[in-house]
Amino acid sequence: MDRILVCLKRAVDYNVRIRVKTDGSGVITDGVKMSVNPFDEIALEEALRIREKGETGEVVVVSIGTDACQQQLRVGLAMGADRAIHVRTDQALEPLDIARVLIRIAEAEKPGLIMLGKQAIDGDNNQTGQMLAALWERPQATFVSELTISGATATAVREVDAGLETIEFELPAVVTSDLRLNEPRYVKMPDIMKAKRKPLTTTELEELGITPQTRVTVLQTAAPPARQKGKMVADAAELVAELKRMDLA
Amino acid sequence: MGRILVIAEHDGSELNPSTARCLSCAGDFSGLDCDVVVLAKDGKRVCEQAATLHDVSTVIRIDHDANEHALAAVQAPQIAKLAEDYSHVLGPSTTFGKDLMPRVAALLGVAQVSDIMSVISPHSFQRPIFAGNAIVTVETRAQDMVVATVRTASYQATADGGKATIESRALDVELPTHTRYRGTSGSGDGGRPDLQSASIVISGGRGVGSEKNFALIYQLADRLGAAVGASRAAVDAGYIANDHQVGQTGKIISPDLYIAIGISGAIQHITGIKDAGTIVAINKDADAPIFEIADIGLVGDLFTIIPELEKLL
Ligand SMILES: Cc1cc2nc3c(=O)[nH]c(=O)nc-3n(C[C@H](O)[C@H](O)[C@H](O)COP(=O)(O)OP(=O)(O)OC[C@H]3O[C@@H](n4cnc5c(N)ncnc54)[C@H](O)[C@@H]3O)c2cc1C
Ligand SMILES: Nc1ncnc2c1ncn2[C@@H]1O[C@H](COP(=O)(O)O)[C@@H](O)[C@H]1O
Numbered sequence: 001m002d003r004i005l006v007c008l009k010r011a012v013d014y015n016v017r018i019r020v021k022t023d024g025s026g027v028i029t030d031g032v033k034m035s036v037n038p039f040d041e042i043a044l045e046e047a048l049r050i051r052e053k054g055e056t057g058e059v060v061v062v063s064i065g066t067d068a069c070q071q072q073l074r075v076g077l078a079m080g081a082d083r084a085i086h087v088r089t090d091q092a093l094e095p096l097d098i099a100r101v102l103i104r105i106a107e108a109e110k111p112g113l114i115m116l117g118k119q120a121i122d123g124d125n126n127q128t129g130q131m132l133a134a135l136w137e138r139p140q141a142t143f144v145s146e147l148t149i150s151g152a153t154a155t156a157v158r159e160v161d162a163g164l165e166t167i168e169f170e171l172p173a174v175v176t177s178d179l180r181l182n183e184p185r186y187v188k189m190p191d192i193m194k195a196k197r198k199p200l201t202t203t204e205l206e207e208l209g210i211t212p213q214t215r216v217t218v219l220q221t222a223a224p225p226a227r228q229k230g231k232m233v234a235d236a237a238e239l240v241a242e243l244k245r246m247d248l249a
Numbered sequence: 250m251g252r253i254l255v256i257a258e259h260d261g262s263e264l265n266p267s268t269a270r271c272l273s274c275a276g277d278f279s280g281l282d283c284d285v286v287v288l289a290k291d292g293k294r295v296c297e298q299a300a301t302l303h304d305v306s307t308v309i310r311i312d313h314d315a316n317e318h319a320l321a322a323v324q325a326p327q328i329a330k331l332a333e334d335y336s337h338v339l340g341p342s343t344t345f346g347k348d349l350m351p352r353v354a355a356l357l358g359v360a361q362v363s364d365i366m367s368v369i370s371p372h373s374f375q376r377p378i379f380a381g382n383a384i385v386t387v388e389t390r391a392q393d394m395v396v397a398t399v400r401t402a403s404y405q406a407t408a409d410g411g412k413a414t415i416e417s418r419a420l421d422v423e424l425p426t427h428t429r430y431r432g433t434s435g436s437g438d439g440g441r442p443d444l445q446s447a448s449i450v451i452s453g454g455r456g457v458g459s460e461k462n463f464a465l466i467y468q469l470a471d472r473l474g475a476a477v478g479a480s481r482a483a484v485d486a487g488y489i490a491n492d493h494q495v496g497q498t499g500k501i502i503s504p505d506l507y508i509a510i511g512i513s514g515a516i517q518h519i520t521g522i523k524d525a526g527t528i529v530a531i532n533k534d535a536d537a538p539i540f541e542i543a544d545i546g547l548v549g550d551l552f553t554i555i556p557e558l559e560k561l562l
Binding site for chain 1: 260320321322325343344345347348349350351352353354355356358359360361362363364373377378379380381382383384385386387388389390393425427428429430431432433434435436437445449473481484485490491492497498500505506516517523527528529540541542543544545546547548549554557558561562
């Protein structure tokens with residue numbers, strides 16, 4: 001295949017313990033560390049490995065969002081992507097609109113694979129890849145922990161509730177990564193320098209002819225009900241006594 | 250007036266308990282009738298099971314060779330076609346539903362609401378974001394069909410005692426052949442209770458140290474009739490198979506009793522157990538974050554505590 005598109009979402013770093021604004025209007029993101037969504041980094045790593053095996057010509061990273069997304073695209077380029085596409089918008093798009101944007105890019109780029117994370121760890125939606133596959137009318141392999149390409153077909157092992165499921169599908173297709181697909185490489189200093197010279201093109205959302213819609217409105221954001229800190233017991237006997245008292249053993 | 254369609258999850262012969270939990274959620278849309286659809290190669294048995302669940306009007310049986318295994322690309326166009334008669338389409342937030350429902354929503358050109366944890370009104374719901382560290386109340390547009398997944402840990406299974414009619418239907422939709430099922434390998438877990446519906450779950454983490462040591466967790470689980478879970482670190486280290494992982498990217502569970510052994514309590518793990526009735530933590534580090542949320546905490550070495558517990562239980 002000529003190329004793989006990999007989607008990189010700029011998201012709050014997974015180590016940040018987010019807090020809800022007291023007025024219920026959202027979560028506090030000012031001054032919070034932002035990163036590439038961890039599942040997307042895994043998707044990119046897999047695409048790079050496929051390229052290293054000679055099964056794709058190039059790896060193109062895509063991010064949709066504000067100018068700040070370019071930081072995450074630069075991380076992708078430093079990891080080894082060949083070029084980057086930034087679709088600029090200040091609006092936060094819903095998964096269906098992200099999928100519609102990606103279709104536009106797919107029409108222009110004709111990728112053999114589009115790789116995404118299985119979910120973005122901010123909204124925890126777990127939708128975009130599946131929606132994209134539906135609109136593209138192509139196969140989807142979600143929650144993938146092993147991927148093998150052989151010519152025009154691919155085989156994926158998927159992490160499902162019952163264990164590991166294997167499916168075979170024709171390319172082009174959409175693949176979403178699970179955590180055990182691989183361990184992403186570390187970016188080295190010289191790579192960051194090199195990445196600055198790699199091509200990054202920016203397109204305004206409007207130029208793609210897409211008008212985002214608000215289909216789901218967030219009315220309120222609240223902190224989850226907190227679990228009370230419980231009691232400490234001294235030993236196994238006391239633990240069992242406590243469970244018996246609570247009718248649990 | 251609307252009508253709800255619930256997508257049954259099954260393995261070809263048994264209805265998955267997630268379906269009965271979805272029906273509980275459907276019951277919270279007061280006044281809306283609810284049907285269940287079973288897509289299968291031969292759905293007779295699964296339809297009969299679904300028909301006994303409380304408050305189901307009609308079980309729609311769609312038999313097709315292409316439905317032998319649940320493939321989202323094959324099921325989605327069928328559900329999108331059926332959805333024309335409904336105002337709401339619900340599936341479980343299991344890997345089955347998460348794979349399928351967004352594909353259905355996109356075919357219908359509507360949004361999908363992930364992980365409904367409570368129903369405020371027919372178009373307004375609560376759902377978790379940021380690994381459950383925030384809960385949002387969302388509202389969909391009144392004119393749009395609602396396509397959603399139900400966070401199964403937030404709902405109890407609906408009661409039995411229903412007497413729904415079963416209605417066979419054939420759908421005139423083209424099904425893709427670009428995706429083929431090749432098999433599933435699961436741990437099966439030797440007939441132990443199912444992790445997602447067990448009333449007691451015992452989980453081991455990196456602290457358990459090896460695949461061999463996990464036998465300790467299994468022995469204790471068998472003593473209590475419990476299902477066995479694990480942290481991501483334990484799965485990544487190869488101590489236990491992936492289908493045991495509990496947490497943001499594993500299974501979200503709500504047992505009456507959860508016992509975490511050798512698990513530090515990362516937010517991604519905690520998010521999977523927040524709905525447990527009672528959380529017990531056993532960890533040798535008194536500062537482990539798991540103790541912040543545990544109802545009962547015991548500081549100590551799991552290798553001495555587990556054998557003691559076995560004697561006492
Ligand atoms: C995007 C993302 C998603 C994730 N999703 C999940 C998920 O779904 N589920 C999940 O679990 N994690 C998930 N994680 C990983 C999570 O952040 C933690 O790394 C993981 O939960 C740690 O597992 P652990 O507690 O077993 O290991 P550790 O954090 O290493 O803790 C081991 C604990 O064992 C204790 N211990 C060691 N020896 C003994 C002994 N002899 N006796 C008693 N106690 C002992 C130690 O004190 C320590 O507290 C995710 C991470 C990311 C980035
Ligand atoms: N704004 C975005 N830019 C690039 N990729 C995105 C964006 N939003 C979502 N994605 C991709 O879609 C995946 C799933 O996101 P979600 O459906 O929101 O959980 C992410 O892991 C990304 O790969």
